[in-house]
Amino acid sequence: MSETFTVKDVAEHNTVDNGLYIIIDSNVYSMASFVDDHPGGSKILKRVGGKDATQQFWKYHNESVLKKYSDKLKVGTLKEEAKL
Template sequence: MSEALTLKQVSEHNTVDKGLYIIIDNEVYKMDTFVDEHPGGSKILKRVGGKDASKQFWKYHNESVLKKYAPKLKIGSVKEEAKL
C-alpha cells in the first residue's frame, strides 16, 4: 500500500494510538507496530511521531536499516502541497 499524504495528515498520526507516522526523506512510515521492537527504545519514536524524522534517523542509522524495514513499515510518501 502506497499513498500520498499531506504533512497535515502525517501530523495527525502523532501517537501510537493514532498510528504513529514519521517521515524520512519525504517517505512516510507507520511505526505503531514497531515501537516496542525499536533497538533505541520507544521514547525517540514517540518524540518524532507525526513529524519529519530524517535528521534524527540519519544521525544514528545507515541506508541498510531503511532497506531492511521499509517493505514492512513504509505506507506512502509526502505529497506536494500547492503554495499560495
C-alpha cells in the same frame, strides 16, 4: 498500493493509537507496530511521531536499516505541497 499524505495528515498520526507516522526523506512510515521493538527505545519514536524525522534518522542509521524495514513499515509518500 501506497498512499500519498500531506504534512497535516502525518501530523494527525502522532501517537501509537493513531498509527505513529514519521517522515523520512519524503516517505511515510507507520511505526506503531515497531515502537516496542525499536533498539533505541520507544521514547524517541514517540517524540518524533507525526513529524519529519529525516535528520534524526540519518544521524543514527545508515541506508541498510531503511532498506531492511521499508517494505514492512512504509505506508506511503509525502505529497508535494505548494509553497506560498
